[in-house]
Amino acid sequence: MDITTLIKEAKHGSTAAQKALFDMFADKMLLLCCRYVKRREDAEELLLDGFYKFFKNLQSFSYQGEAAMYCWLKRIMINECLMFLRKKNVFTIVTESAAEEIVLEEEALNNLSADEIFNLIVTLPVGYRTVFNLFVVEGMEHKEIAVLMGISEGTSKSQLSKARVLLQKLLSQKGIAYVKQKAQ
Amino acid sequence: MLSKKLNDPFYWKNKLETLHCLPGEAVHKKDALWEKLHDRLQQKSAAGKAKWYWMAAGLLPLIIIACMMVSNTENIGGKQETVKENTTKATPSYLLPASTKAVTLSVSAPVEKKQPVAVINSKVKSKTFIDTIKANNAVVTLLPEPIEADITTNNILSADTAVTVAPTAVVKKKLQVVHINELETYPAQFTEPVNYAQNIKFRKNKINNLNVAAQQNTIGFKIKLSSKN
Structure with missing residues (x-):
């Protein structure tokens, strides 16, 4: 069935249409939630909350294409995750000691699978992970991230750079692509 | 120097978009999640309905009380009317x-x-x-x-009958005020000489009579005051 008709029927309260939409986007949204929240149970709970809000506010949503709808749903999920993290007060900014600069082979990075990249992101500390997700994956600006997380813009920038350094370190530890360790 | 690939957001995005489900994810989990969500949606709607029912149940006694009060006031009005009727008859x-x-x-x-x-x-x-x-x-x-x-x-x-007699307002007669000196003929009470002696006599008699009456009513004894003893 077409997504437009599905949304129309879901607006009228059709359970079948709602289930079809849930089946369509649940996996991707669960992945998104898991990128922000480590625990699987928490991610599932956030997924349910997000979908619940999505179906409840579907009446006010004017459909302008699948991409717009996907973005709206994604935004709902991200907000749910950030709210959850704020509630738990886990935005403790980790100050890592100056990481060693590592140069990674580009070919080796290309060979990294999606699962490996996902696992790498999940292993990052909460502060790094959130900033990295918002900036790199979602494409938000530092200003926007600072507002969402309740931190300064400078902190957001520093957290991102540290997250990158840590990622390189993790990659090197895994022995995926280690070229050179710059001696200080 | 950091790798250029790590700074490229498209690299991460493209890599993550190829991932469709969590590593080691069981397919049946999604159905269980849907069941949970469906239950929640049903519960919320039922809770919303229940809220309306509770509100209606709360309002119903108020409406009944209001109706009763209105009917009572009407009855009181009716009673008052009957009372009026009785008074008119009595x-x-x-x-x-x-x-x-x-x-x-x-x-x-x-x-x-x-x-x-x-x-x-x-x-x-x-x-x-x-x-x-x-x-x-x-x-x-x-x-x-x-x-x-x-x-x-x-x-x-x-x-x-008394009722049919038309009530006429008493018009006060306005009297002319004239000074006594302006009168041509004085009234008799002003012309006759006044006999003050009679009045004095009368007063004396009156006082004496009062003393006699007081002596008759009182019981007492006389004390002779003399310097002989």
């Missing part, structure tokens, strides 16, 4: 106000000494008196035609 007809035609009707009826007519009049009286309180115009419309004709025949009898 009070004699001559005490009723003479301003309306209705009252004159009620007075004239017993004078006629015609029983059927009197009954009709009493009914009319009670009705009309209440109506006079509301509006005088209504009284005129309620009055039956034939009774008015009877009044014309018994005009003299009805005039004997």
Whole structure:
């Protein structure tokens, strides 16, 4: 069935249409939630909350294409995750000691699978992970991230750079692509 | 130097988009999640309905109480009307106000000494008196035609009663104020000489009489005060 008709029927309260939409986007949204929240149970709970809000506010949503709808749903999920993290007060900014600069082979990075990249992101500390997700994956600006997380813009920038350094370190530890360790 | 690939957001995005499900994810989990979500949606809607039911249940007694209060006030009004009727029946007809035609009707009826007519009049009286309180115009419309004709025949009898006597306002006569010196002929009380002695005598007698009366009423003994003993 077409997504437009599905949304129309879901607006009228059709359970079948709602289930079809849930089946369509649940996996991707669960992945998104898991990128922000480590625990699987928490991610599932956030997924349910997000979908619940999505179906409840579907009446006010004017459909302008699948991409717009996907973005709206994604935004709902991200907000749910950030709210959850704020509630738990886990935005403790980790100050890592100056990481060693590592140069990674580009070919080796290309060979990294999606699962490996996902696992790498999940292993990052909460502060790094959130900033990295918002900036790199979602494409938000530092200003926007600072507002969402309740931190300064400078902190957001520093957290991102540290997250990158840590990622390189993790990659090197895994022995995926280690070229050179710059001696200080 | 950091790798250029790590700074490239498209690299991460593209890599993550190829991932469709969590590593080691069981397919059936999604159905379980949907069941949970469906239950939640159903519960919330049921809770919303229940909320409306509770609100309705709360409002219902209030509405009933309001209706009862309104009906009670109406009853009280009705009772008051009946009380008014009773008072009109109890009070004699001559005490009723003479301003309306209705009252004159009620007075004239017993004078006629015609029983059927009197009954009709009493009914009319009670009705009309209440109506006079509301509006005088209504009284005129309620009055039956034939009774008015009877009044014309018994005009003299009805005039004997106290009620039918038209209340006339007493006009105070304005007297001319004239000074005594301006009068040509003095009144006798000013011309005759006054005998003050008579008045004094009279007063003396009066005082003596009072002393005698006081002596007669009192019981006492005399004390002789002399310097011999």
